[in-house]
Amino acid sequence: MITLESIKVFGKSTAGNFSGELPFKSGLQVVSADNAFGKSLSVTTVAWCLGAETVFGLPDNDPSCFPLAVRDEIEFGGKPSAVVSSSCAISLLHKDGRRLKLTRPIKGDCAKITADEIAKDGVVRTSVFSARYRTMQDETGGFQYFFFAWLGWPHQKTVTFKGGESEIYAENLLPLFYIDQDEGWTDIQSLQVSRYGQQQIGEFAVEYLLGGLDATAARVAQLRSAQMTGALKEKARILVDRVVAGLIGHGWRIEMSSFGSITELADRWQAISLKDILKSNFDVDLGKRLSSLRERVEKLRQSLTDAPIDVEDVSAPVTASQRVIELKRRRHRLSEDASTSRSQVEQTEVLLESLEDRLSAAEDLFRLKTIGIGRIDHIECPTCHRDLDPATFALSSQSSESIENHIEALKRDRDLLSRNLVSMKATLSTIHSELEVVSSEFREAERALLNVTSAVGTVREALAQTAAELASAERSIDRVLEISKNIEAWQSEIDAWVREAKGVTFAMTASSDFTSKKRAFADALANYLLAFGHSAVSSDNLAAVSLNEQYTPMLNQKRLRSLGSASDQSRLIAAYTLALAQASVQVDGLHPGLVILDEPLQQNPDPTHRERFLSFLSKELAKKVPFQVVIFTSLRQGEITQLRRGGVSVVTPEGTKFLTLEARQEPSDVPAEDSPTTPQS
Amino acid sequence: MPTESQILSELLAGTSASPYVHPERIAPSTVYDLQYRMFVVAACLRVSGKVEGAFRKISANKLRLLQFVAMRPWLLDVVREWSASRKDRQRSLQSSQSLRRGFLSDGMHDNLIDYLVATGCLFKQKGQIAEPISSVILSDLFDASEKDGLFITETDAIRELDEIVITNDMLEGW
Numbered sequence: 001m002i003t004l005e006s007i008k009v010f011g012k013s014t015a016g017n018f019s020g021e022l023p024f025k026s027g028l029q030v031v032s033a034d035n036a037f038g039k040s041l042s043v044t045t046v047a048w049c050l051g052a053e054t055v056f057g058l059p060d061n062d063p064s065c066f067p068l069a070v071r072d073e074i075e076f077g078g079k080p081s082a083v084v085s086s087s088c089a090i091s092l093l094h095k096d097g098r099r100l101k102l103t104r105p106i107k108g109d110c111a112k113i114t115a116d117e118i119a120k121d122g123v124v125r126t127s128v129f130s131a132r133y134r135t136m137q138d139e140t141g142g143f144q145y146f147f148f149a150w151l152g153w154p155h156q157k158t159v160t161f162k163g164g165e166s167e168i169y170a171e172n173l174l175p176l177f178y179i180d181q182d183e184g185w186t187d188i189q190s191l192q193v194s195r196y197g198q199q200q201i202g203e204f205a206v207e208y209l210l211g212g213l214d215a216t217a218a219r220v221a222q223l224r225s226a227q228m229t230g231a232l233k234e235k236a237r238i239l240v241d242r243v244v245a246g247l248i249g250h251g252w253r254i255e256m257s258s259f260g261s262i263t264e265l266a267d268r269w270q271a272i273s274l275k276d277i278l279k280s281n282f283d284v285d286l287g288k289r290l291s292s293l294r295e296r297v298e299k300l301r302q303s304l305t306d307a308p309i310d311v312e313d314v315s316a317p318v319t320a321s322q323r324v325i326e327l328k329r330r331r332h333r334l335s336e337d338a339s340t341s342r343s344q345v346e347q348t349e350v351l352l353e354s355l356e357d358r359l360s361a362a363e364d365l366f367r368l369k370t371i372g373i374g375r376i377d378h379i380e381c382p383t384c385h386r387d388l389d390p391a392t393f394a395l396s397s398q399s400s401e402s403i404e405n406h407i408e409a410l411k412r413d414r415d416l417l418s419r420n421l422v423s424m425k426a427t428l429s430t431i432h433s434e435l436e437v438v439s440s441e442f443r444e445a446e447r448a449l450l451n452v453t454s455a456v457g458t459v460r461e462a463l464a465q466t467a468a469e470l471a472s473a474e475r476s477i478d479r480v481l482e483i484s485k486n487i488e489a490w491q492s493e494i495d496a497w498v499r500e501a502k503g504v505t506f507a508m509t510a511s512s513d514f515t516s517k518k519r520a521f522a523d524a525l526a527n528y529l530l531a532f533g534h535s536a537v538s539s540d541n542l543a544a545v546s547l548n549e550q551y552t553p554m555l556n557q558k559r560l561r562s563l564g565s566a567s568d569q570s571r572l573i574a575a576y577t578l579a580l581a582q583a584s585v586q587v588d589g590l591h592p593g594l595v596i597l598d599e600p601l602q603q604n605p606d607p608t609h610r611e612r613f614l615s616f617l618s619k620e621l622a623k624k625v626p627f628q629v630v631i632f633t634s635l636r637q638g639e640i641t642q643l644r645r646g647g648v649s650v651v652t653p654e655g656t657k658f659l660t661l662e663a664r665q666e667p668s669d670v671p672a673e674d675s676p677t678t679p680q681s
Numbered sequence: 682m683p684t685e686s687q688i689l690s691e692l693l694a695g696t697s698a699s700p701y702v703h704p705e706r707i708a709p710s711t712v713y714d715l716q717y718r719m720f721v722v723a724a725c726l727r728v729s730g731k732v733e734g735a736f737r738k739i740s741a742n743k744l745r746l747l748q749f750v751a752m753r754p755w756l757l758d759v760v761r762e763w764s765a766s767r768k769d770r771q772r773s774l775q776s777s778q779s780l781r782r783g784f785l786s787d788g789m790h791d792n793l794i795d796y797l798v799a800t801g802c803l804f805k806q807k808g809q810i811a812e813p814i815s816s817v818i819l820s821d822l823f824d825a826s827e828k829d830g831l832f833i834t835e836t837d838a839i840r841e842l843d844e845i846v847i848t849n850d851m852l853e854g855w
Contacts, residue, residue: 405708
């Protein structure tokens with residue numbers, strides 16, 4: 001737990017040195033000053049000194065979150081002066097008595113933060129850190145690395161959308177205890193930085209501040225597991241596509257899918273043996289086919305070299321010719337099948353396209369009907385002024401329900417057609433691959449026939465025929481060997497995938513300890529909502545206030561944000577922020593124990609909102625907060641008196657401006673440290 | 682007035698049969714909806730109509746073709762081919778074959794035009810269909826649908842058709 005002791009802004013202008021300081025104490029306090037006093041400048045200082053300017057959507061080391069008065073030109077007594085240099089500082093007190101003063105230039109070298117560590121005995125150690133560059137990674141020069149250590153905050157990894165790891169940074173935690181005027185009130189954690197690509201960072205931040213490090217670890221494990229599952233599924237899909245397409249290329253169409261969970265898929269695929277599938281579904285045994293081809297090659301080679309040749313045998317040209325005729329017939333039949341199949345695919349594609357168009361028309365018409373444009377409620381004849389019923393012209397207007405039913409029917413037809421198309425394309429691929437093999441065999445047979453018919457005499461004819469058969473058999477062996485090699489490669493890929501899937505460790509679940517922390521947060525939230533006067537929450541439904549998996553406030557399973565009035569939004573954000581700090585104290589979490597609310601009253605001009613907020617501040621729940629709450633706002637004199645009477649600490653800084661010109665002194669490059677604005681409490 | 686399915690259900694209920702209705706199977710197509718057809722006519726007039734005085738006009742035959750193809754954009758290629766073969770009578774007859782089916786029996790379009798004429802939204806003028814510029818029903822329907830991004834396929838199809846040469850000879854030679 002820390003306490004913000006002071007905020008200071010100082011610098012040098014052409015008119016002289018200027019400065020402004022606001023001191024704070026523990027517990028609740030309201031800093032009330034007129035608009036344009038410089039309250040927001042003070043509030044911005046906190047985020048800037050913590051190196052968290054990215055919460056404002058700015059690039060690293062960009063001070064444009066500050067007003068021009070500290071960056072460019074400042075007015076004193078209506079006279080403008082150029083700002084030569086400016087800096088700001090915050091002073092923090094740790095609950096164990098250590099102090100830390102953080103100083104960061106605004107106009108100057110703003111990439112550096114100077115940290116003065118002040119021990120309990122008063123010994124000061126000054127270090128200079130890089131504000132943004134490797135802020136969490138650099139153990140010696142990174143500011144956030146140092147600051148987390150000073151606070152006693154552990155480092156916590158998160159998972160990024162790209163599958164990498166990222167730390168939780170100060171700017172990820174700040175939106176839960178720092179609500180700025182411009183964007184902070186638009187939503188819970190609206191200042192959360194999303195551009196680092198950390199997954200579920202909002203949930204991580206809540207769990208971290210509640211001290212649920214086991215819950216954050218479980219969340220990391222879950223996200224990792226989800227990423228791994230996604231990657232495995234994608235790998236399985238690609239593998240299936242490749243194997244199925246590859247087998248279709250050889251004329252075998254098998255049923256293999258990547259549907260189902262990783263465990264189901266791993267169990268299913270474990271039982272897959274491509275060789276067995278080919279054997280059972282297509283009666284293909286590549287081993288046997290190879291042995292038989294090798295035997296045949298041996299016999300042909302023998303008959304070509306050693307075996308006697310029957311000079312009276314004239315069957316060689318007939319056999320070669322017969323084979324050519326047979327292959328030609330097969331090729332013709334397959335070409336016809338391919339043509340029919342191609343035409344079916346084309347027609348189905350056109351049909352599918354027309355279905356898509358009809359579906360789009362039906363969906364648009366449904367929208368048209370539900371919007372209510374062009375609805376003809378009453379039309380009359382322009383001459384006789386009698387009602388014209390479209391039914392007289394055999395026309396009718398369909399109901400939304402009827403169109404919805406039609407959309408459903410079209411969707412069903414589309415799914416059916418899509419599946420048919422996939423099947424037809426697979427059939428076409430099978431036919432094409434078979435056609436390719438038959439065409440190749442046909443060309444070989446033609447060449448063989450040419451050789452046999454060119455040979456003179458029965459002996460040469462027989463030799464030519466045997467040689468052609470031998471060449472063909474050898475090419476078949478090469479083909480079978482190539483297929484076997486492919487099948488073995490695919491099988492080993494499937495086996496490797498199964499091994500990988502079986503080795504995946506699944507996510508841990510959050511411990512019951514965190515459930516109690518979450519419960520404490522929800523209870524505190526209910527109490528704060530009631531105290532703030534949220535219009536949807538009453539003492540009767542207090543028990544129905546809960547937090548969902550994303551720590552979104554819910555009431556009876558409905559998002560609280562969507563309940564109540566528009567002015568309840570800022571009350572919800574204030575209650576959420578304070579409840580988190582309260583719960584963290586209760587469960588010994590990691591919340592810094594500091595809440596800054598900038599201009600909560602400007603979020604709604606509604607007088608009731610103002611009354612309810614002031615009424616909240618006077619309640620014991622607010623006055624006795626076990627952490628520091630600093631509220632920057634502008635109160636009327638009567639309201640200040642009323643709050644002070646009720647025991648609320650209201651600070652009203654003197655003067656009309658936070659930054660004032662210091663008394664003229666000898667020119668110096670060192671900015672003045674003294675003459676703060678004295679608060680009146 | 683009971684619907685056909687209700688009448689059928691009642692008839693079947695009188696027997697030992699237990700009627701089981703799949704409403705999605707008997708839901709009519711959107712092309713039979715009055716509002717849809719009105720939008721298509723409005724889009725044809727807006728995209729292809731010519732403003733003449735106080736009216737926006739289009740040839741009745743052209744409107745008939747445009748609205749038919751706008752509701753069936755997959756026929757655009759057929760129209761394109763038909764247009765390309767318009768100088769060759771034999772080819773023209775063959776290429777318009779797949780367009781004739783359904784087109785010649787599209788009686789709903791005639792009913793719709795009669796209805797819109799009866800309501801004063803449209804006028805028939807010597808083979809032309811004219812929409813008074815002051816009439817708001819069709820133009821509001823088109824503007825509101827376009828603003829909401831509805832029926833983009835149909836409107837695009839009409840725009841594409843507008844680019845294709847369609848002669849009177851083609852339209853009247855059915």
